[in-house]
Amino acid sequence: MPGPDKPDRRSLPPLLGEAERQDILQIHRAILSRERVEPQEGMEPAPWWVWVVSVLVIFSMGFYLGRYSGTFSTEAHELYQKAAVGGGEAAAEPPPDGSLVYAGICLPCHQAGGTGVEGKYPPLAGSEWVAKDSAIGIRILLHGLQGPIQVKGKTFNNEMPGLGNQLSDAEIAAVLTYVRSNFGNKAPAVDTKQVAAIRQATPGQGPWTAQALSGVPK
Amino acid sequence: MKAPPLEQSPELVSLRRVLDESAAVPVLLFFATGVLWLLAGTVFGLLTSLKFDMPDWLAAIPALTFGRLRPAHLNAVNYGWASLAGAGCLLWLTSRLCMTPVRLRGGLIASVILWNLGVLYGTGAVLLGYGGSVEWLEYPLPAAAMIGAAFLLFAASILQTFRMRSVQHLYVSLWYTVACVVWFPFLYVAANLPIYSGVVHGAVNWWYGHNALAVWFTPIGLALAYYFIPKVIGRPIYSYYLSLLGFWSFALFYNWNGIHHLVGGPVPNWLQTISIIASVLMVIPVMAVAVNHHLTTVGHFRHLRSSPTLRFTVFGAMCYTAVSFQGSLESLRGMQEVVHFTHYTVGHAHLGVYAFLTMILFGAMYYITPRVARWNWPHPGLIKLHFWLTAGGISIYVIAMCTGGILQGYAMNESVRPFAQVIDLTRPWLIARSASGILITGGHLVFAYLFAQMLIHAGPRRETAPWEEAAA
Known part of the structure; x- marks a missing residue:
């Protein structure tokens, strides 16, 4: 069983000589030594405006939903929606272009x-x-x-x-x-x-x- | 600010060695096959782009016509390159963050083989004319089944490694990693079921197409950015609260986005409206992630000069912010009236999958590969060349496609304008796109050359990190 003191031989190419193996292990140790600490969570509070923007976006999308929901009808597609929103049953068809x-x-x-x-x-x-x-x-x-x-x-x-x-x-x-x-x-x-x-x-x-x-x- | 010291106690170095040795073989297999698909996908993409300017070129060979090359490109880079390289990165990351060796390694070898056979079969089928007509799901069912099974093996390994963890606290990168390996199989199976038809099929198509980004590709990119930015700089991520806000709003909003691809189409109005709303609400998670990353990096931007990992990762993270805000705007009806069915969408897609995800994958691979291949990057100058070719190339690409797309959209809205005139209008932008494609292809060749040298320990034997500083 490989452990901290015993490198896993199976993970090395099998045909290498002992000197080459030692060399690779040394390079690997050097690579692994130039690392900083594993990432941690900082506990700073989020900037206040992040919350303000979040609330504003949620509110404005609430209005958008009311405006464009098409009454959640399966019939309502884009053109139907425009006519219905314009002026109820009074909305006349626009003249053709x-x-x-x-x-x-x-x-x-x-x-x-x-x-x-x-x-x-x-x-x-x-x-x-x-x-x-x-x-x-x-x-x-x-x-x-x-x-x-x-x-x-x-x-x-x-x-x-x-x-x-x-x-x-x-x-x-x-x-x-x-x-x-x-x-x-x-x-x-x-x-x-x-x-x-x-x-x-x-x-x-x-x-x-x-x-x-x-x-x-x- | 002074950089924090390196952590190099012998116990820690030994632990890292055990973890990385456990990850080495599967990660290198995922990476190496991913790079092969990157090269294949790049060739498909470049040929597709050149077709716009030379429509008759290679037109006599059915496999090399536009209708087959384009889906071959999309599938090869997504299911081949980005998925395979991303899976390799997540394996290494999970092992490091759970402080435990990678588990179920036999299953991972089977996963790589199955995954590649699936992509090979699928791409071959698309090129030979047996692909489907649903975008992102062009692969025939057997190919999709192979990829799905391979993904389940990969997910099992991640979850088992996660279960055997020896840490108390779960770092934010792990939230995204574990979430995406649970989310994506449901999505992929549901979308591939042969039970849809008509308008519902269209809706499922884009529910899947956008969710492939939402629950698989974007979590990969964010998990890696959340890890490598603080790791290279050596300070904690700025705010746990921002991480929480970012993750949960991401999980809540992103999966509703897909139907914004069908704005103006024959889909019920409320469904389009809800997707637009969810797309705009994506401002919240994106802002949280961007602020969190920026406040972690601020004062440490000089590391961009010394660490290839950080340079690619920060470029990618900034592009994530850009592509997300662009996407929120793009979903609005007024914007759709102009840019729908134009090259603008293509520019947006590449800003996402390339400038954001692929650049972050490159950054992660520059960090991970030396640790699993046990060799230092042999040619520091070529890494710089790789960065500038790809970053420059994709910048030209996105600017050309988005500008050309807006002009094209306005021109197409002029109903009496002849269509051929609109095509002439887009021509210079399409030529710029092909030129950027040549730069990007060059960058990929450089990267593939470097990666191949790492695999076989070729090139000069270097003692140090590629660029000036120690912690790369």
């Missing part, structure tokens, strides 16, 4: 600056179709567009899907307003009521063609 609708739906084809892609997707920036009466834009968004169309002197022949099932009247109005007032376009805003009226007037309408659109009533 046209730029967000554009970024989520239109941007992949019509690009960030409304430039479109040459030969594939027509531009919206400076497009005469955007500047035309809003009744045309609303129809294209509701039901889609297919076949050849002339935009800024170039012919495109592609297919745009209808978004009537995907977007609400308010969202269609918002994104059209956004397109008509950005990318250098300066057409007036689009009203949600007009979108609703056209949606009602054209049930079961399939994709439009450029020709059909030019005969659209104002």
